[in-house]
Amino acid sequence: MKWTNTVVPTLRDNPQEAEIPSHQLMLRAGLLRKLAGGLYTFMPLGFKALRKVEQIVREEMDAAGALEVLMPALQPKEIWEQSGRYEKMSKAMYSVIDRQGREMELGPTHEEVITDLVSREISSYKQMPVTFYQIQTKFRDEIRPRFGLMRAKEFIMKDAYSFDASWDEADSSYQKMYDAYIRIFERCGLVVKPVEADAGDMGGNWSHEFMVLADSGEDGIVECSACSYAANSERATFKYVEAKQYDDAEKNLEEVHTPAAKTIKEVAEFLKCEERRLIKTLIYTADDKPVAVLLPGDREINETKLGHLLDANEFKLADDASVETVTGAAVGFAGPIGLDVPIYADVSLKGVAGAYTGANKTDYHYSNVNLERDANVEKYEDLCLATSGDSCPECGAALNECRGIEVGHVFKLGDKYCKSFNAKFLDQNGKEQVITMGCYGIGVTRTLQAIIEQSHDENGIIWPMSVAPYVVDIVVVNPKHEESMTLALQLEKQLEADGIDTIVDDRKDRAGVKFKDADLLGFPIRVVIGQRSLDNGNVELKIRNQEDSKLIEVDKILLKLKEIYRS
């Protein structure tokens, strides 16, 4: 492809709308243009790279035995009611009303459609295991689209669904997908970390996320410094430090005057004790009913874990007014003692004594709190956010925190969807059973941007060979020089014949402009054809992620390029 025959609108300055490197680079390199928030057009080179990522995904899914299908993006509302997810998901779905007045949803995901299909088509153990997948545009009415392709309202996803006759077989389908994911991301040139994850609204009881480590990542990850344990912060657990008896457990409760000391820090300073000795009391409203949640004073709440415990459609930290109504005191003096709402406490508080907590009375706290004696705790549950320095639940070594971009997610769903769609089969004994399901997603467009986020320098993108829009960039220093152009076009033809995507920079600009754009676009291999070196029978070869360039004889360059491409 000649540069002058395609459209590569590079920008010299970073657009003000982009914050993170990959988003800035996609815009600057002319790979992407915005239509509106969360909606982007792929420009010719961006689209080429996207297609390559898709193709890698497709090849590995095929190799894993998955069958490619294409499901409708437009889905009747009824199937969402049938799965019981309509209420939870409707906020995130774009709905349209057709001329019959029927409500249709633009698919945010396809568990319902595929399970409906499978319930009709699969009826025997002989038809399983089977895994279907598709690569398709998904629509989600995101609360806040962000960072270009990272969180968009419309994005391309590879979604796969496995169906098995038993849990054991489902495990092996899950493992196959897991392994395929590892290969896919490796082929994309990504360093990816699989982490244990929460299943969220998808349901099921076991899942892994594939994380691209990056400071700009939206997810928190906790990983062990010694063993292989790694988990999304939402799910991460850690070894609890035993609850302490700070003082004689039998001492009587006592009110302590703590004027104007509201925050944990202020109270701890006032009482001259460590923050951990305070019992933090958070008031939440779950489906409009108040509940109290107790944590050690030095800990943060893990709202995902709390959500599982409360099992409510909606819950949030109560506003100041509700807190005051519930506790009868100003915000900052809430405590579990005498509180007439359900009380849940973190497991590490079981058996605590000699602690402090709010007295539900403005400017007062209690001392000598023996939680089990003094408060009516409904349940002790793991509710804390794991953090750096906590002990690994597997091996006890210190945990570290980092951030990641979720590019893939695999779930074991069990019978969640198959049950509601009545997807059953007859086993060897002629007995009817519910099919066991798994689902597996890769954010294809997000993966593309994650590649850039992980592989760039101050001059631009550094594409891995496998997904570069063009592998070789032939820079013709002076396109009016006939010998240079002839050689460039001949080389292009030979490379293309070998399946090596090549672009010839035939613009009339000065060499510096073309070099800058070559770096910005991040083509893995650059060949410079200039009159000067050509007179000595040479062209220049430069690898994007290496410092130096070298001169290669004209008649050896083709072989050399093929060799580099294959390595």
Add this chain to the structure above:
RNA sequence: CGGGGUAUAGCGCAGUCUGGUAGCGCGCUUCGUUCGGGACGAAGAGGUCGCAGGUUCGAAUCCUGCUACCCCGACCA
């Protein structure tokens, strides 16, 4: 939805405080000189100053309302 910010030419910005009819750099067009790491000169094209009201002889600038975009949180591939 809550909190913060921004909106002036394709991109990056100044001008707004103190009202007087819009400017800079890059990019774009034409010509000339240049030509291996974002050249130089000359001549051009391009803007309802986000939108709608209001104040004023006069509004990019002051007032009111709205919208879009970006960042922080809940949602997620």
